Amino acid sequence: MTPIKNQKNSKRDDLQGIRGLAILAVLGFHFYPKQFPNGYLGVDQFFVLSGFLMCMLLTKSQQFPTLSFFTQFYLRRFKRILPLYFLLILCAVTALYTVFPTAPILQNQMSAGKALIFTSNRPHTEDEDYFEKLSIAMDLFTHTWSLSVEIQFYFIVPFIFLIGLQLKGASRYVYYVCLSLLSFAFHASSATSVAFNSVFARIWQFSIGMISYFIVDNQYKSNTFFYKPLENAAKQEGPGLFILVKYTVLIISMFIILITVEVTPLPARFLITIFTGILIVLDAEDLVLNSRFLIFFGDISYALYLIHWPIYAYVKLTYPANTWILTSALIISILLAFLVHQTFERWYLRQSNNMITILVVSLFFLNVIVINWYEIRENVDEVMNNVLFFAVAEPYDNGPDNLNNDTIYLEMKSQLKKMLPNIKKKLFILDSLPRIQTEGVGKIAEEMKKGKKTMEEINKSLYDPFHYERGRHRYAELVKNECGSKCEMIDYVDAFWNKTMNAFQYFDSKGFTYFTVINHLSAHGLEHVRPIYNKICAGL
Incomplete structure (x- = not known):
């Protein structure tokens, strides 16, 4: 066994092993929370590993000019994370609309939107609890x-790193230790939700990973502040010292994570974070972290983390309390993650930055469309309905007795034929009514208050009977000839017809308008027509 390896020429398989251990802990916590109540600590290990990796990338980029220093770092990180992340959001939202039985669509649309812009760590409400959300799924x-x-x-x-770069020797470690202590103090003193979700309450864990990188990176330098005593001890005691320390730390870490009794989160999180940093520093091969089993899970850990939860949620909602199906879902998650890792993940990591940019931007906007699909469809339907509403009242092509040659009527028939196969019971069609002159709506209350005009005069200025009867004629023929009993007209004539004035009335005696624009009812107008819909609903 080799106690120390050259980091620049050798891949750290044991780091993949730590990732494998972390993802297995998370899987155990999600799929079997009673048996692995402390598995959530795997995420804390991921944070330490991320700090190590970020520091490594920043160190490699430090020789570049300032702009390139930032762009190189972000290009590498976003290339690794975004394509698969955006693809999984897209797949999850699609599954939400198609296969999920009881998942609330509105809540998940909001959550998907927050995930898309990386604000999922901000709860919807102050009372929202992460662990409660896990149990409900x-x-x-x-x-x-x-x-x-x-x-x-x-x-x-990058800014934390650039400040630390100005410090040399022991002072750099002091800087990162102080930063970690401040963040940990914030974590320990904050409310549970803040301590769990806030990035500032997690800086200490990333910083432990960064400190670990500096120690490992300087392991062969004679002026190393921290690592040199360990190296000297290794020379005196042999490889066994590193292995002994590493196994001791590893066994304690696994005991904390795998014990079936729930431990106090704060000390457990502190120990796991520190121990993960120590495991990174002690670069010695061991039978556990260097095993092909953990390395396999480490390699697919990112895909597996993204994929497993939607699958678990589906099983939890569809087959509650079925252990066999739950275990099958876990196996499917692993197999699917392996497939995604071997295909899509490996493919996009080989692509150029330009290709990745196109892929990421395309997936982002596709997600925006799919997440807001219902709203977009409703708006399109509203536009189409408005077009149809206005179109049905346009002049005839060949007079009212030749509708079979009338362009608008033929389009109405075509649209109706598309709708009818999807109608099980009844299709309700809102009949035409005279349009309102919208420019006078805002003057109703003022004119009534000042008494400049009578109600009849104000109403007459709003009344626009043009095209009205043509629309009603076309609708009547459509229902009579093409739809039959499956269609029913909704008619507002009785609701808005004033017998005294012998005209349509668009506002009440107090000057409150029933309409906002040509064919859109105000809130007052909606209440005015509510009895019509109450009667319809009562008859269903």
């Missing part, structure tokens, strides 16, 4: 909170 994007914390730290860490 209604939110398909609960697990994206940790990615949000990490991405938010990306915008801080």
Whole structure:
């Protein structure tokens, strides 16, 4: 066994082993929370590993000019994270609309939107509890909170690194230790939700990873502040010292994570964070972290973390309390993560920055469309309905007795034929009514208050009977000839017809308008027509 390896020429398989241990802990906590109540600590290990990796990338980029220093770091990190992350959000939202039985769509649309812009670590409400959300499994994007914390730290860490770069020797370590202590103090003194979700309450864990990198990176330098005593001890005692210390730390870490009794979060989180940093520093091969089993899970850990939760949520909602199906879902998650890692993940990591940019931007906007699909569809439907509303009242092509040659009527028939196969019971069609002259709406109350005009005069100025009867004629023929009993007209004539004035009335005696624009009812107008819909609903 080799106690120390050259980091620049050798891949750290044991780091992949730590990732494998971390993802297995998270899987155990999500799928079997009673058996692995402390598995959430795997995320704390991921934060330490991320700090190590970020520091490594920043160190490699420090020789570049300032602008390139930032761009190189962000290009590498975003290339690694964004394509698969955005693809999984897209797949999860699509599954939400198609296969999920009881998941609340509105809540998940909000969560997907927050995940898309990496704000999942900001709860919807102050009372929202992460662990309660896990137990309910209604939110398909609960697990994206940790990615949000990490991405938010990306915008801080280059500045932390550049400040530390100005310090030499022991002073640099003192700087990072002080930063860690401040963040940990904030974490320990904050409310549970803040301590769990805030990026500032997690800086200490990323910083432990950064300190670990500096120690490992300087392991062969004679002026190393921290690592040299360990190296000297290794020379005196042999490789066994490193292995003994590493196994001791590893066994304690696994005991804390795997014990079936829930431990106090704060000390457990502190120990796991420190121990993960020590495991990184003690670069000695061991039978556990260097095993092919943990390395395999480490390699697929990112894909597995993203994929497993929506699958778990589906099983939890569809087959509650079925252990066999839950275990099958876990196996499917692992197999699917391996497939995604071997195909899509490996493919995009080989692509150029330009290709990645196109891919990421495309997936982002596709997600925006899919997340807001219902709203977009409703707006399109509203526009189409408005077009149809206005179109049905346009002049005839060949007079009222030749509708079979009338362009607008033929389009109405075409649209109706598309709708009818999807109608099981009844299709309600709102009949035409005279349009309102919208420019006079804002003057109703003022004119009534000042008494300049009578109600009849004001109403006459708003009344626009043009085209009205043509629309009603076309609708009547459509229902009679094409739809039959499956269609029913909704008619506002009785609701808005004033028998005294012998005209349509668009406002009440106090001057409150029933309309806002040509064919849009105000809140007051909606209440005015509510009895019509109450009667319809009562008859269903």
